Amino acid sequence: MLEIVDLHAKIEDKEILKGLSLKINEGEVHSIMGPNGSGKSTLASILAGKEDYDITDGDILFNGESILEMAPEERAQEGIFLAFQYPIEIPGVTNSYFLREALNSIRKSKGENPLKPVEFVKIAKEKIKNLKMDESLLNRSLNEGFSGGEKKRNEILQMSILDPCMSILDETDSGLDIDALQIVANGVNSHRSPDKSFLVITHYQRLLNYIVPDFVHVLVGGKIVKSGDKSLALELESKGYSWLES
């Protein structure tokens, strides 16, 4: 589904990714772990199409097509979703209005009819119920005044409503207490299916107790230096990253 080939990227004059390769097939959950500054969030932003980066070499293929020239909205319309590490607050735009616009933009790109507000609210309420979240979330301004945990849960709600096939979670676990962590993990797990893939970026092994990955990769210095199964995460938890940094 997603294939990253020898990706080199820099911001301003600083090279962050230095030849990163990764292949994610349908239904797989991959986790990327790594120390601060290793390029984890840069990778997430580049996959979502943030324009601040220069791709100097390599390619990103999504279902076999390069997405490097695609705008963020086109990638989202194709089914790529990034749960932000720091979701943006937008006063004056309700969560409900924002999500309906987003969903209808995606539907429009597929040639489907837009949902009417009533139809949308019905779907949204159902999702909210499944995620054990509060309905009032819909009528509040987008992320405005949300606690850290609420923002992260709202990202998962968005994922659930927009129903992407490739979800990238950028340190969604940071700043979450154990209850919120479970809610987030349940949201992800209920979204898992044979045709949906995940890339879970995290600093800690903790989240992977709840979202069990098929593969774990270690990102150090802009490259994947080691890959393995879920036991690699436990090894990292006990040994740290220093043994992998040369």
Added chain:
Amino acid sequence: MSEFLNNIKNQFEKFCGENPSNDIVNDFRIKSFENFNNLGLPTTKDEDWRFTNLNEFYKNQYSIPPTKKEFNKNLISNSISDLDAHFIYLYNGKLVENDNIDNVVIKSLSSFLNEADLNTFNRFVDNHSVKNRDFTFELNSAFINDGVFIDVNEKAVIDKPIVLINYFDSSTSFSSYRNLINFNTLSSGQVVEYTFSDRDINFFSNKTTSFFLGDSTNVEHLSIDESSYHSYIFSNLKISQTNDSNFTTDSILIGGKIYRNNVHPVLNGQGSNSNILGLYLSKENQHMDNYMFVEHVEPNCGSRQLYKGLLKDSSKGVFHGRILVHNEAQKTDAKQTNRNLLLSDKAQVDTKPQLEIYADDVKCTHGATTGQIDKEALYYLRARGINLEDAKLIMIRSFTEELLEFINSNFILELHKKIVEEWFLNSDLAKTD
């Protein structure tokens, strides 16, 4: 400038000859014209006109309007003519037709002036605070004749909003008119002023609307100006409020090459409250200058200014927010906010607060912000599948909609939204830098 002054002087003599009135009015015109001459025409060296250069305006020659004609109502936009309201029609500044409204007296300003005794005249025409003398208002006084007088009876609650339509056609060159709107004790209502003109005409509009709010009145006002983009518009909105009166005014500035929007509420009675809202929507080379002068005279009054600018292309905006709290006006609560969203690197705003406080127990705050659409927010919206153009529109809408929180009247709220959405549609907002 001297040619401009000569032109105005000739027009004034012609005007007085064509519109003879009683001694009270004649004397007032002459006195006002003297005031205008003494003030002189402003330049950017005048503090109150620092950011607005009128040199190109002074190069024009203008003449007073022709006699009144029949109003072709098909010219009015459906957004206005379809409203469920009482209509009053002004053509080139003159009252031509009006619906009859229960408990409301409507007459042309010239008949009002002819009939008014000295007391009435002084109360409605010559009783404005002179703390801020301005050439546009003095000139409006000198040319006093056109416009409408609206008098709402005591305790009357007007069943439907009053919509005043001001239309200017291509025969207009210089228009000066004054609307006097008086709400007597315990009355309430909503008044919309909608101004438009033939496209592309260059005319000089110098208008004044004066509101008089009696005790315990409740009035909401919306002013929309969609005049030609080649016109020079000088607008004075003066409000005089007595005890326990509540006033909300909302201005949407759309037309004009240069627009000077003077708003001057005077809180003259205890317990009164004024909301002063505005949205200036500018594009191309438009220049919109908002001069607020909120005067707190009596204690225990509140005022809330919220003016927002949305500036496209090379347009310029000015916000001058002056608050004067007189020494008797204890417990004043005055708040001023100006926010601007620049949709282009070439758009520009000058904003300046000016607080003069002579009482010691008051709450007075001001704040101003100017910025562009938040790039991180745009990226966030796009990352959810929303196209760049739609994402921009969402951000722009969220910026302008803050004003709606302060509007109580559903009628005004809906009309405000409709007019702003129309401007969005006509302004190619997606094509911003």
